[in-house]
Amino acid sequence: MTATFAADARTPADLLRSALDGDPARPLVTFYDDGTGERVELSVRTFDNWVAKTSNLLQDELNANPGDRAALLLPAHWQTAVWLLACWSVGVAAAPGGDPEAADLVVSGPDGLAAAQACSGERVALALRPLGGRFPQRPSGFLDYATEVPAQGDRFAPYSPVDPDAPALEIAHDGTVLKLTGDETMRHARAGAARLGLGPGDRVLSTLSYDDWEGLEAGLLAPLAAGASVVLCRNSEGLSTEQWERRTESERVTLRLG
Template sequence: MTAPFAADALTPAELLRAALGEDPARPLVTFYDDRSGERVELSVKTFDNWVAKTANLLQDELNAGPEDRAALLLPAHWQSAVWLLACWSVGVTAVPGGDPAETELVVSGPDGLAAAEACTGERVALALRPLGGRFPQRPDGFLDYAAEVPGQGDRFAPYSPVVADSPALETVVDGLPLKLTGEQTVRLAREGAARLGLERGSRVLSTLSYDDWAGLEAGLLAPLAAGGSVVLCRNSEELTDDQWQRRIEAERVTVRLG
């Protein structure tokens, strides 16, 4: 029997480090926006570099730490995946789709800016434009992620060690709210990978939202826990069966969800 990927990893950040150590050049996240025509593919190394820069922004510029919670008002997008791993690298609890009024900071795409104003702490806006572009005009009261992140360091070390039994994720599982530690998040991700039949090299295509566990599992965590990769597709409702089939073949997809 093949040994499970990164069997000793206890947090999502440790899963990413294990992937980096095993094969930094392999694809980890591929993203399609079928409205803009964008396609982005990030290797493990490139993804990790974005995570490090974002984690440094969180820790040094936003003064976020293990006691903080971040509402992530973001779609399933490659930059959303980066923010999740950055939160877990710092020790910040990620709350996808959370109430900004109840968190210390908020990270929002263009569609969530009005709701994000309820946060009295730090606010970060993501334009979600092709090539990670900036807003044409920075939203008032927000940092523009695309303007702030390039100058951050390429390596990250947390000021406080991230403990596996500390809070990491607040999400919804089967309609019920659930608070997970880093260790519990990894365990559920491994269980999901086993249920989906994922293994090293598996390629999962997902159109699911990150606002609940099903989308997080399919679109990031189960593939990461298995040593596989993910193809995220956004605004893909108009694709025909033939177009889907061509994409599945071109991307060597092994599992399609959503």
């Protein structure tokens, strides 16, 4: 079934549109932070709304243009997934774990703020707090994502169509850096979905980082290419076998990675 879902999609943003045309009420991204006890579940429609708002922020407030490069200093988190799809919706190349100094803009969580200072372009900080909360005090030199995004529009249209043959992703893989266009990203994602045996209705639980291809494939791109959904777990090292079993059952997980 992976070969038939969104067969004409040439960018990851196309996949999200295809998911909306299917069952927009189904869960797409479920996120656990076992350090805080947070659980967030986003349907396709809700996830798309966050992507639209973030895309409008990128395009209209941060003046990001197709061909720009965004360093994403973020963990595997539901907001990171939103930022990736927003970059691809605008035509910005996403570089998870990339060098901020070489980027046109940087998006950072609390742990990456010092490194993010090296970016001479726009800087956005994510508190990664439960319920998408803002920083108690905005980091100097950064926009607070949680403060800026609510006022953005709920629908997004790029000023120019996204070119599937333009750079879309730079990510670590096997000791090197993959540099992929949107179309190449799609082909890699579909190959991953086929290798993992994913299809519509599957639920992939991942504890892997988004800073390399294996983690991004498992925790976002392969499930998205297959019409499946993801359960992202962060700070979960201390969970017992029994706790993992309960979560796997309650979330109807069909594949666990990491």
